[in-house]
Amino acid sequence: MYVLASLLLVGLAGCSSATDSGAATVEDKQAGLKFAQCMRENGVPDFEDPTFDENGEMELRFPPGTDPNAVKPTQEKCKRYLPNGGEPEKMNAEDVKKFQAYAKCMRENGMPDYPDPDAEGRSRFESGKAPDPNDPGLKTAHEKCGEHLPGGGGGGLVIPGGGK
Numbered sequence: 001m002y003v004l005a006s007l008l009l010v011g012l013a014g015c016s017s018a019t020d021s022g023a024a025t026v027e028d029k030q031a032g033l034k035f036a037q038c039m040r041e042n043g044v045p046d047f048e049d050p051t052f053d054e055n056g057e058m059e060l061r062f063p064p065g066t067d068p069n070a071v072k073p074t075q076e077k078c079k080r081y082l083p084n085g086g087e088p089e090k091m092n093a094e095d096v097k098k099f100q101a102y103a104k105c106m107r108e109n110g111m112p113d114y115p116d117p118d119a120e121g122r123s124r125f126e127s128g129k130a131p132d133p134n135d136p137g138l139k140t141a142h143e144k145c146g147e148h149l150p151g152g153g154g155g156g157l158v159i160p161g162g163g164k
Helices: 026-041 068-081 093-108 136-148
Strands: none
8 A cells, every 4th residue: 555655556455446256357467467567677676476365456565675765766657557557546534444443453453653544545654664574463463453444454465575
């Protein structure tokens, strides 16, 4: 979500335009595949193809150990393939409040450095402060706090290095 860190891919859990049925559109799937291919062709050879969660929202993950500063130029080059140029749609005030409640809950459930979202609902970690995607505490906190997110937590947790 960038949603969670300077490396985050614009919090794509929330950027793709799923249909009313919750299925991702063919266009979103093709865009995600083009983005992943661009990343691989431009210096991130292990970048995986996107997955889509149960709500049809795109989830992109960086390979474990990815240096945010090293891939930022590639990310900038490739984001043109993403829905809305990789930028999240502007959130309404109600959704921003939901993300604020989510951030507070994450801090209360073992993620003390989880940042408050900005005015557009995006949380950005300071360099080097993003949680380890393999930390079981991160998944546990997200499972406890996901109910605060717009849509009841349907979007995946996307952080540098992958993981959900």
